[in-house]
Amino acid sequence: MSAITTHVLDTARGLPAMGIAVLLERADAAAQMQTVARGITDTDGRVRGLLPEGQALEPGTYRLSFDTGAYFTATAVEGFYPEVSVVFTAREGETHYHVPLLLSPYGYSTYRGS
Numbered sequence: 001m002s003a004i005t006t007h008v009l010d011t012a013r014g015l016p017a018m019g020i021a022v023l024l025e026r027a028d029a030a031a032q033m034q035t036v037a038r039g040i041t042d043t044d045g046r047v048r049g050l051l052p053e054g055q056a057l058e059p060g061t062y063r064l065s066f067d068t069g070a071y072f073t074a075t076a077v078e079g080f081y082p083e084v085s086v087v088f089t090a091r092e093g094e095t096h097y098h099v100p101l102l103l104s105p106y107g108y109s110t111y112r113g114s
Contacts, residue, residue: 003057004090005098006064007046012077012104016045019074021067024050026060033063059092064099072105079105086110 004024008017020041025033039047051057069082086099098113 001096002049002051002053003055003096004050004062004064005046005048005096006041006050006100007044007098008041008066008101008103009045010075010104011102013075016043017041017071017101017103018043018045020045020071022047022050023063023065023067025063025065026058027062031061036062057090057095057097059090059094061087061089062097063087064101066101066103068103068108071103077105081108084108084110088112 006022008020010017018041022039024037026036028034037050039050041047064086066084068079068084072079084101090097099110100113102109
C-alpha cells in the first residue's frame, strides 16, 4: 500500500467523486513545496498509489491539492471552491496516512482516516 492515500466523496450526490486530479507536494528545507506525485481519483473516488508501494514515508509537511473546479464543471455543478488544499504533517515513525475529502459545492471537510 502507498504510504499516502486519499479518496473523495461527493456528499451532495452521495457518490464517490471520480476524475479529480490530485497533486501531492512536500515542503523542502526552504519550506518551498516540491511535487512528489500526481494522480486522478478512480471510479471509487480513490487515489491508491500516490507513492510507490514500499517507499518509506519521509517525515515533513505535505500538501494534497484537489482540482475541484474541473470536477464541478464536468458534473455541471456550480461550485464555490475551485481547489481544495489539505496541508498535514507526517511524523517520524508513521508508515501510512489516509486523507479523505468530503466534498459538496459549497463546503468540504477532511480528516485523518485509517
